[in-house]
Amino acid sequence: MQWETVIGLEVHVQLATKTKIFSGASTAFGAAPNTQACAIDLAMPGTLPVPNGEAFRFAVMFGLAIDAEIGTRSMFERKNYFYPDLPKGYQTTQLEAPIVGAGHVEIQLADGSSKSIRIHHAHLEEDAGKSLHEDFHGMSGIDLNRAGTPLIEIVSEPDMRNAEEAVAFARKLHSIVTSLGICDGDMSQGSMRFDVNISVRPKGQEEFGTRTETKNLNSFKFMEDAIKLEVERQIDLIEDGGKVIQETRLYNGDTRTARSMRSKEEANDYRYFPCPDLLPVIIDEDYIEAIRQDLPELPDARQHRFAKEYGLSEYDAGLIAADAATAHFFEECAKACGDAKLSANWIMGDLAAKLNAAELTIQQSPVSGALLAGLIARIKDNTISNKIAKQVFEAMFNGEGDADAIIEAKGLKQMSDTGELEKIIDEVIAANPAMVEDWLSSEEDKRKKKMGGFMGPIMKATKGQANPGMANQLLEKKLREKL
Amino acid sequence: MHKLTIAELIQGLRNKDFSSVELTRHYLDRINRLDASYNSYVTVTEEIALQQAAAADARLAAGDAPALCGVPIAHKDIFCTEGVRTSCGSKMLDNFVPPYNATIVENYLRDGAVMLGKVNMDEFAMGSSNETSYYGPVKNPWDTNCVPGGSSGGSAAAVAAHLAPGATASDTGGSIRQPASLCGLTGIKPTYGRVSRWGMIAFASSLDQAGVLTRTAEDAAIMLNSMTSFDDKDSTCVDEPLSDYTASLNEPLKGLRIGMPEQYFGEGLNPETSDRVHAAIAEFEKLGATVKSISLPHSALSVPAYYVIAPAECSANLSRFDGVRYGHRCDNPKDLEDLYKRSRGEGFGEEVKRRILVGTYALSAGYYDAYYRKAQQVRRLIKQDFVDAFAEVDVVMGPTATSPAFAFGSKGDDPVAMYLEDIYTIATNLAGLPGLSIPCGLVDNKPVGLQIIGNYFSEAKLLNVAHQFQQVTDFHQLTAPGIE
Numbered sequence: 001m002q003w004e005t006v007i008g009l010e011v012h013v014q015l016a017t018k019t020k021i022f023s024g025a026s027t028a029f030g031a032a033p034n035t036q037a038c039a040i041d042l043a044m045p046g047t048l049p050v051p052n053g054e055a056f057r058f059a060v061m062f063g064l065a066i067d068a069e070i071g072t073r074s075m076f077e078r079k080n081y082f083y084p085d086l087p088k089g090y091q092t093t094q095l096e097a098p099i100v101g102a103g104h105v106e107i108q109l110a111d112g113s114s115k116s117i118r119i120h121h122a123h124l125e126e127d128a129g130k131s132l133h134e135d136f137h138g139m140s141g142i143d144l145n146r147a148g149t150p151l152i153e154i155v156s157e158p159d160m161r162n163a164e165e166a167v168a169f170a171r172k173l174h175s176i177v178t179s180l181g182i183c184d185g186d187m188s189q190g191s192m193r194f195d196v197n198i199s200v201r202p203k204g205q206e207e208f209g210t211r212t213e214t215k216n217l218n219s220f221k222f223m224e225d226a227i228k229l230e231v232e233r234q235i236d237l238i239e240d241g242g243k244v245i246q247e248t249r250l251y252n253g254d255t256r257t258a259r260s261m262r263s264k265e266e267a268n269d270y271r272y273f274p275c276p277d278l279l280p281v282i283i284d285e286d287y288i289e290a291i292r293q294d295l296p297e298l299p300d301a302r303q304h305r306f307a308k309e310y311g312l313s314e315y316d317a318g319l320i321a322a323d324a325a326t327a328h329f330f331e332e333c334a335k336a337c338g339d340a341k342l343s344a345n346w347i348m349g350d351l352a353a354k355l356n357a358a359e360l361t362i363q364q365s366p367v368s369g370a371l372l373a374g375l376i377a378r379i380k381d382n383t384i385s386n387k388i389a390k391q392v393f394e395a396m397f398n399g400e401g402d403a404d405a406i407i408e409a410k411g412l413k414q415m416s417d418t419g420e421l422e423k424i425i426d427e428v429i430a431a432n433p434a435m436v437e438d439w440l441s442s443e444e445d446k447r448k449k450k451m452g453g454f455m456g457p458i459m460k461a462t463k464g465q466a467n468p469g470m471a472n473q474l475l476e477k478k479l480r481e482k483l
Numbered sequence: 484m485h486k487l488t489i490a491e492l493i494q495g496l497r498n499k500d501f502s503s504v505e506l507t508r509h510y511l512d513r514i515n516r517l518d519a520s521y522n523s524y525v526t527v528t529e530e531i532a533l534q535q536a537a538a539a540d541a542r543l544a545a546g547d548a549p550a551l552c553g554v555p556i557a558h559k560d561i562f563c564t565e566g567v568r569t570s571c572g573s574k575m576l577d578n579f580v581p582p583y584n585a586t587i588v589e590n591y592l593r594d595g596a597v598m599l600g601k602v603n604m605d606e607f608a609m610g611s612s613n614e615t616s617y618y619g620p621v622k623n624p625w626d627t628n629c630v631p632g633g634s635s636g637g638s639a640a641a642v643a644a645h646l647a648p649g650a651t652a653s654d655t656g657g658s659i660r661q662p663a664s665l666c667g668l669t670g671i672k673p674t675y676g677r678v679s680r681w682g683m684i685a686f687a688s689s690l691d692q693a694g695v696l697t698r699t700a701e702d703a704a705i706m707l708n709s710m711t712s713f714d715d716k717d718s719t720c721v722d723e724p725l726s727d728y729t730a731s732l733n734e735p736l737k738g739l740r741i742g743m744p745e746q747y748f749g750e751g752l753n754p755e756t757s758d759r760v761h762a763a764i765a766e767f768e769k770l771g772a773t774v775k776s777i778s779l780p781h782s783a784l785s786v787p788a789y790y791v792i793a794p795a796e797c798s799a800n801l802s803r804f805d806g807v808r809y810g811h812r813c814d815n816p817k818d819l820e821d822l823y824k825r826s827r828g829e830g831f832g833e834e835v836k837r838r839i840l841v842g843t844y845a846l847s848a849g850y851y852d853a854y855y856r857k858a859q860q861v862r863r864l865i866k867q868d869f870v871d872a873f874a875e876v877d878v879v880m881g882p883t884a885t886s887p888a889f890a891f892g893s894k895g896d897d898p899v900a901m902y903l904e905d906i907y908t909i910a911t912n913l914a915g916l917p918g919l920s921i922p923c924g925l926v927d928n929k930p931v932g933l934q935i936i937g938n939y940f941s942e943a944k945l946l947n948v949a950h951q952f953q954q955v956t957d958f959h960q961l962t963a964p965g966i967e
Contacts, residue, residue, distance in 0.1 A: 039583060043803040045576065046563045046585060046682040048717050078799050080846070082823055089802020140819075142807070271846035273855055276689035276796055278718055 002203035008158035010195040021150035022049030037144035043087035055150040058182035068103025076275040085129035098123035107168040118157040163227040175299040179324040210244040226251035310340035332369030337376040375403040415465045485645040489702035503553030507536035523641040527600035539595040552595030557647040560601040563682040572606040572616040575830030585682025594709045603637030608686040611904040615834040624963035629888035632662030639666040649697040657908025660920035664883035664932025667922040670696045675915035676721035679714030685800040687793035690912040700949035704728035732950040737771030740876040746782035747881030759924035763933045779868040785910040791858035798842030866914040873938045883920040883932035922958040
């Protein structure tokens with residue numbers, strides 16, 4: 001039987017506000033446990049929440065970015081459950097009147113097609129603390145630094161049909177929130193976390209199958225793996241005559257396996273009700289309009305601008321424009337060196353590979369946009385070849401200085417002195433009589449290709465510094481003289 | 484000195500008839516000697532009181548001290564006091580010492596009032612008789628076999644026994660006004676949002692409001708002046724201009740339109756209580772007020788609506804008491820569930836558990852619409868009743884409680900009988916309106932109260948109405964038998 005997968009996402013995005021959603025405590029990551037939790041975050045008796053206006057501004061920015069209706073009268077509910085990292089015994093969240101209503105996000109797929117994914121709504125809520133189950137000798141540790149960090153939870157419609165679409169959607173959301181500057185996008189620190197709802201149904205059937213929810217995926221790779229694994233599990237289960245049960249599952253990225261966490265029957269009754277400590281939040285049109293006017297450039301607009309302004313292909317422009325930091329890096333580099341295409345190639349190629357291997361973000365890159373531009377300028381003015389450029393880039397990445405300093409220090413300047421190069425070519429021709437004989441006896445249309453055989457020894461003799469174009473020209477001239 | 488009202492104490496301190504230290508020592512001495520009979524104090528803060536009194540004397544000597552400077556008061560043990568155990572009448576918080584002050588505590592500190600101690604209350608303010616306190620019941624100074632009312636029973640008994648000239652209190656369904664009625668005091672619950680809830684341990688957040696218990700309306704006005712402030716730490720606090728509640732006390736009542744809700748004088752009201760209330764209202768007519776009968780058609784629904792909304796909110800508000808961060812923790816929990824079950828099972832008393840269960844039930848999947856949502860709809864109807872009434876009258880008057888103080892244990896086995904104790908007071912909390920109770924006579928040698936309900940933010944008017952009544956009557960000057 002042919003199966004169709006149906007995927008919907010719930011995405012938790014930590015907002016980059018300085019303080020928490022209902023208290024004045026700092027949201028900075030990495031402090032010693034429980035040093036960034038005030039009386040409100042600890043749910044001390046008698047304390048009360050006061051909403052953080054910045055969190056609302058960020059949520060409205062997101063709403064405008066996905067073309068959604070903004071909830072002009074939004075409310076908070078209490079979601080009740082007991083857990084030690086949830087100090088109040090309830091999470092303050094939004095249910096009936098969320099701040100962001102229905103919207104949509106466009107995704108591009110590898111085959112060049114695009115698709116619109118509908119957003120059901122996005123709401124503001126507070127994050128919980130962290131439970132630490134290791135190193136406490138049979139007990140658990142609680143760190144409440146994260147408790148009260150503002151989140152928006154983005155809930156999609158079940159519009160995705162495979163892992164590729166889900167990942168493209170997740171990446172697009174990442175791109176939007178980082179472009180808006182409302183989230184640092186650092187997934188390794190939990191700034192974005194994905195819950196994936198997955199079901200399968202026979203192709204052509206309208207009714208959805210029973211879904212499972214795989215919770216708390218914190219990388220695109222894990223998400224892709226977890227979806228593939230779960231789709232396979234569900235199809236195998238049904239084809240073997242079994243039934244998918246509604247449950248929450250946990251994926252382990254280390255073992256690449258998933259397990260059931262709890263079934264629907266074991267689920268909490270959250271007993272939502274309006275939080276009596278918080279009044280409805282009224283957002284007026286002027287406020288929304290002011291935010292709309294100040295909205296930073298969004299990834300789609302940036303992509304089109306890069307294609308138009310810098311002459312990049314839409315595909316390249318899309319890759320470069322997706323991440324705000326990468327886009328900024330690109331513009332700095334392209335403007336400084338005057339070659340957008342080369343800038344894009346270097347950023348997506350060598351730079352991306354090096355950063356990836358070193359597990360660095362582009363903000364942490366030891367090679368800045370200006371430094372890379374300096375390197376590209378030396379390629380364009382033929383001071384160095386592409387091959388040498390890679391060597392210079394490597395040195396730049398290791399912090400050995402700018403391109404000119406490295407070229408100078410390592411003596412990597414391209415050999416463009418005709419006399420010296422001629423001498424070396426003569427030596428190579430003299431040392432390889434068999435190759436010369438072969439070239440001379442070849443058909444004319446094969447000769448060009450066969451010249452390549454001489455380039456290795458020439459580059460070796462010049463330590464790679466020969467200007468390839470010039471060397472080629474001289475070599476051909478010398479060989480033709482022998483005809 | 485303990486016979487003097489707050490207004491008189493303020494005068495005495497300024498006239499140097501006595502110092503704040505002398506006054507404070509006098510009250511501490513009374514508490515030490517006499518409170519064993521009433522059990523009104525949970526904690527006496529002798530050392531702090533004497534330090535604050537000495538500081539107040541210095542401010543008074545320097546001149547320009549705020550009105551309450553040097554006047555001793557007691558705080559209900561629901562208000563967080565920095566460095567002083569705040570138990571909320573519960574074993575759960577028997578060991579809880581807050582690192583912060585409630586805003587109202589801070590306001591009294593600012594004005595130089597002296598804290599004598601923390602007074603008893605029903606556990607987490609849940610009760611109408613002060614019998615649910617972990618620290619034992621409070622006795623009514625008028626008759627120590629009877630309850631003082633609740634939940635602010637400790638505040639009421641302390642003031643009635645002259646163990647404090649005034650006390651802070653809180654009112655979720657009548658917890659200031661009903662004890663005022665049963666102990667012969669003046670008690671006011673301001674408009675919801677008038678007084679900051681920061682640092683007041685929550686029972687039902689949409690209903691809780693702090694207020695005061697004093698012997699006279701003038702004293703209540705003075706205490707309320709210090710208590711009210713706009714507080715950005717409480718999102719439900721309303722940024723209304725502050726009034727000087729003493730400024731309008733002497734305005735004449737000629738032309739005051741009084742409404743008597745027919746529903747407040749029906750079945751269940753003690754006939755003698757009814758007589759005293761009618762007589763009091765007749766007194767207002769002598770002062771130039773007009774009286775008409777009005778209807779609050781949804782009154783009968785206020786108790787059922789309240790006993791869905793208040794428990795629902797409390798079921799969430801009390802979830803934080805889980806034995807993890809502060810408060811009671813059971814010995815040797817074997818796992819997380821055991822920690823929760825035993826810490827909460829041991830830390831909470833019966834009435835608190837009952838309300839958590841009721842509230843949890845009312846919010847459960849499948850019941851929410853039938854209970855919680857319905858109760859909120861009823862709440863809007865009740866509020867509308869008052870909005871309609873205040874289109875025709877300036878104040879609403881009726882009994883505060885159905886009868887005078889009842890004997891200990893007489894309603895103990897029947898929670899519904901106890902819940903009906905607040906039948907006349909609950910509607911004002913549901914509507915968020917201010918309400919006040921003043922003594923209007925004795926029945927069986929025990930006080931009964933007249934309740935006066937006003938429109939939103941009409942506290943000054945309520946106090947003016949009460950004060951004018953107290954200018955022509957002496958019910959507020961009656962003292963419980965046996966008070967020296």
